[in-house]
Amino acid sequence: MFDASRETKTICALASATGTAAISVIRLSGPDSYKIIQKACKSLSKKKLESHRVYLAKFSNLKNEVIDQVVVTAFDQGKSYTGEETIEISSHGSPHITKKLLEALVEYGAVTAEKGEFTYRAFMNDRLDLVQAEAVLSVIESQSDSALKMSLRQLEGKVSEKFQSLEDKLTWCLAHIEASIDFSTEGIDVVDPQVLIQKLKELKAELEVLTNSYSQGKILKDGIKLVLAGLPNVGKSSLLNNLVLDEKAIVTDIAGTTRDVVEGSTFFNGIKFNISDTAGLRETTDVVENIGVQRSLKEIESGDLTLFVFDSSLGLQQGDLERFRMVKGNALVLANKADKPHSEKPSEIKQKLQDLGGGPRVIDILPVSALDVKARDTILHRVSTIMGSEKFSDESVISSARQFELSNAAMHLIDQSIGELENHMGSEFVAQTLKNSLLALQKILGRYFDDQIMDRVFREFCLGK
Ligand SMILES: Nc1nc2c(ncn2[C@@H]2O[C@H](COP(=O)(O)OP(=O)(O)OP(=O)(O)O)[C@@H](O)[C@H]2O)c(=O)[nH]1
Ligand SMILES: [Mg+2]
Structure with missing residues (x-):
């Protein structure tokens, strides 16, 4: 990946984010770092640069045009992130300035760094291991x-x-x-x-x-991915909006409102939840909706847990059962619209789904109402227990x-x-x-x-x- 011939070179790159900011930081690492900065900043040319000291200086290119007034920080070999002689240049945070500074550094003999090359050098110099x-x-x-x-x-x-x-x-x-x-x-x-x-x-x-x-x-690193699935009009989009505390998806009483996958995210007890709302699973002659249904199925496969939604005021319909069988993995079943009169008990629902044969493993049936703000807590709390994130310890873990x-x-x-x-x-x-x-x-x-x-x-x- 990193060519061995580069090892003796001095590399440079923008270390802060691209775009306009108060300041930007450019990093220079390698055996010629001090020499290069002393060519660019005339006021430093006669100085012996000391490690961990900052210097205010005017930075000029080869044509002697001043590009910016900068703050230079020096790090001696063995005392820097990479383990090599390093210079950090803090300039005004204009993309135009940083581009010109980098061009000038290359003129003075540096090469543009590749992705991760500073950390790679730190690894090669035993500053850190791969973990x-x-x-x-x-x-x-x-x-x-x-x-x-x-x-x-x-x-x-x-x-x-x-x-x-x-x-x-x-x-x-x-x-x-x-x-x-x-x-x-x-x-x-x-x-x-x-x-x-x-x-x-x-x-x-x-x-x-x-x-x-x-x-x-x-x-901890990526969060938990939940995918809302079920027949059209059961309230999937309403649940997404409730969970992410935002009007992410369009909600109407027209079946087939959601055509594409709508994503949102939210934090609950320190864990990130990435939630996808999908097109209602139904057989349709509508070309666009059909593509949406295919995408829903693909999305369900990529999730950690499916939130299978049905309208509890209507009870489990034949359509729900057929859709349920399309889902794989693990599912938490949300008996939505519990604010309306409903007759089936969770245990009966669970039995019906288990008797089906096929479909995902039903972990639990949760009566909820997307119109109720408390639904968010109920659902995310239950998901946290299912995924074990409630009991996470402070132990060292791999990610x-x-x-x-x-x-x-x-x-x-x-x-x-x-x-x-x-x-x-x-x-x-x-x-x-x-x-x-x-x-x-x-x-x-x-x-x-x-x-x-x-x-x-x-x-x-x-x-x-
Ligand atoms: N009473 C009641 N109505 C709800 C509830 N959840 C959703 N609704 C209503 O049900 C209708 C459909 O809701 P949506 O959230 O658009 O349903 P969906 O499952 O996303 O539908 P599609 O996008 O068509 O697949 C809307 O009129 C909602 O206001 C609920 O818990 N209780
Ligand atoms: Mg929808």
Whole structure:
């Protein structure tokens, strides 16, 4: 991903957001950072720049035209984010100025940074590991207090410490297995297989906790996605508006009002809920509405939980049952319009849906009224218990799909090695399985990496980070 020939270059990029602002910050990192800024700012040319000091200076281009008066902050090699000599230039926040400053820096010998290249350099200079590099992105993107707290723990290295300790324990097991094969591993005792099995079981249990924490981490990072589905006119759009406290979707008493997917989001007890309202599921000859129905089905598949809505004042209709069967996964059934007279009890409704065979797993039936402000609390509270977000702890959790996949793979390989030991398979087999498991763990922190890993970690980064 990042070409090795770039490593000796000094890179530059806008580190703050694009657009007009009070100030903008440009970052310069690499061996020539001080030299370049001293060429651009004549008043600094004779000075010895000191780390962590700020200098007010006029910045000029090669033609000696002053572009802006800027504030320059210097960071010595070893004392910066990247670990390299770094300069931060705070200029007036005009896109025209920042463009000209960057052009001038390139004229003076810098190259434009690629996405994530500053953090990549920080990783290469051992300023952070890959788990922390991923946390940098989560910190920037965090949208709630709980997401920020989780990301900061990861950035501090709390999750890395856990993986590090697992890696150490696995290395111990591997060394002792290898001692029974290879006599060159002198000084390491051959331990009883039962002791190894016990150690590996403990290791697996620890890894399992970390792997399973991904469901919490993912919710904290991305939120919970709910999809409203059901027949036309049952009140899906009214419920969306109620949930997101905004008139996002058009509500009328005409069946087939919503044609496209309408999205909204809201926060409840520190968790973000992304909610999609979909076109009512019905068979229709209307071309546009039909496309809407297809989109609804696709949307339902991408959600964490379907909120299946029906009009409880009419009772469950044949149409509801047919639509219900189109849905997959898990569903919370909302018996809407509960402000109107209704006769079916939740238990009867649940029975009817279960007797259907097919369709999603019904988690609960909730009588609600979209016209009632209290519906929001009732629904989101119930969803939080279903998704477990009510009981989220302050423990260190993982929130990256990459870490989850590798941690899961490492755990399964440890499980496999336990089976191999129990079945008295040769130490060579067990050692190989443990080596594969160790490799997966090493990829998590980046002790082992290749282009594919680097690409996966850094491709989502923005420019200047
Ligand atoms: N009394 C009562 N009326 C409701 C309730 N929820 C929705 N309505 C009414 O039902 C009608 C349909 O509501 P919508 O929210 O547009 O229904 P929808 O499911 O989005 O319909 P489509 O977009 O056509 O699929 C409107 O007239 C709403 O005011 C409710 O809880 N109680
Ligand atoms: Mg609608």
